[in-house]
Amino acid sequence: MLRELWETQRTSLIAIAAAVLVALSTIIVVPETEQAVVVRLGEPNRVINRFRPGTDFGQTGAGLTWRIPFIERLVRIDKRILSVSMDSQEVLSTDQLRLQVDAYARFRIIDPVRMVRTAGTSARVEEQLQPILTSVLRQELGKRTFQSLLTADRGAAMIKIREGLDQQAREYGAQVLDVRIKRADLPEGALESTFARMQAAREQEATMIRAEGEKNAQIIRAEAESQAAKIYAEAFNKDPAFYDFYRAMKSYDITFDKAGGGNSTLILSPDNDYLRQFRGK
Numbered sequence: 001m002l003r004e005l006w007e008t009q010r011t012s013l014i015a016i017a018a019a020v021l022v023a024l025s026t027i028i029v030v031p032e033t034e035q036a037v038v039v040r041l042g043e044p045n046r047v048i049n050r051f052r053p054g055t056d057f058g059q060t061g062a063g064l065t066w067r068i069p070f071i072e073r074l075v076r077i078d079k080r081i082l083s084v085s086m087d088s089q090e091v092l093s094t095d096q097l098r099l100q101v102d103a104y105a106r107f108r109i110i111d112p113v114r115m116v117r118t119a120g121t122s123a124r125v126e127e128q129l130q131p132i133l134t135s136v137l138r139q140e141l142g143k144r145t146f147q148s149l150l151t152a153d154r155g156a157a158m159i160k161i162r163e164g165l166d167q168q169a170r171e172y173g174a175q176v177l178d179v180r181i182k183r184a185d186l187p188e189g190a191l192e193s194t195f196a197r198m199q200a201a202r203e204q205e206a207t208m209i210r211a212e213g214e215k216n217a218q219i220i221r222a223e224a225e226s227q228a229a230k231i232y233a234e235a236f237n238k239d240p241a242f243y244d245f246y247r248a249m250k251s252y253d254i255t256f257d258k259a260g261g262g263n264s265t266l267i268l269s270p271d272n273d274y275l276r277q278f279r280g281k
Contacts (some may be wrong), residue, residue, distance in 0.1 A: 027064060027066055028066065029064055030061075032079075033080055034049065034076050035048065035050050035077050035079050036074050036075065036077065036112075037074070037075045037112045038073075039075055040071060044113045044116050044117065049062040051110055051112070075121065077109050077115065077122050079109070080108070081107070082108060082122060083106050083107075084105050084130050085102075085130075086103045086104065086105075086133050086134050088101070089137070089138060093141065093142065093144060093149075094144060094145050095145045097145075099185065100184070100185050101181060101184045103137055103180060104179075104180055105129065105178065105179045105180075106177045106179075107169060107174045108177065109174055110173065110174065114173035115172055115173035118172050129165065129169055129172070129176075133165055136168075140157055141184075144157060158180065162178060165179060
């Protein structure tokens with residue numbers, strides 16, 4: 001009798017415990033900071049507390065809800081803004097500088113059903129976005145100079161990177177809100193080589209400028225001498241006797257100057273043709 005009573009009570013306790021477990025597995029709590037996708041037999045069935053911009057607190061659908069045990073499972077997704085960081089990457093700028101770049105992006109899940117179907121979890125979305133962020137950032141920064149990253153042009157680059165990343169993030173049900181560069185520095189030891197390369201480039205440019213200046217000077221000098229010869233020729237043709245006299249004086253100046261400087265003596269006949277200008281002929 002007691003044995004039968006004990007068996008009956010044990011069966012009742014087991015039934016009550018099973019009922020409690022089923023009830024606990026049926027009732028679920030979704031907080032304000034989460035949205036949940038109920039997956040029935042491997043296929044998303046409904047979304048609890050879906051993200052809706054501008055929804056007031058307390059009117060989002062969060063709180064107690066239910067599911068069918070053993071048939072439906074719950075995938076919890078953070079409604080808050082998440083972040084994905086990029087490992088430090090080496091990027092080659094257009095001015096041939098190798099930059100060490102660290103960046104991160106902020107995103108949120110706006111289409112939980114698509115996220116569950118394509119990625120499964122928000123952690124998996126982060127894993128998918130990390131290489132995409134790296135690729136888009138390398139592609140965009142590779143079009144710019146290092147100096148542009150220190151100016152307002154950096155903001156335009158960040159917008160381009162965010163748009164490129166957001167376009168691909170939509171495939172996973174995510175929206176990229178912002179992309180920021182934490183650090184963009186030259187590698188260790190690169191500064192000295194950069195200065196040396198800049199100095200060599202400036203020296204090469206200076207050499208080219210000097211060569212061009214010398215070339216232009218020679219051209220100008222030749223044109224000036226040609227113009228002077230033309231002027232002299234025109235002037236001498238107007239008075240050949242004066243030209244003969246002028247040329248003789250130049251010759252006397254050179255000849256007598258050399259003779260006097262070297263303590264030499266010139267002995268010429270008075271009727272020598274070289275001295276005709278002294279005779280007024």
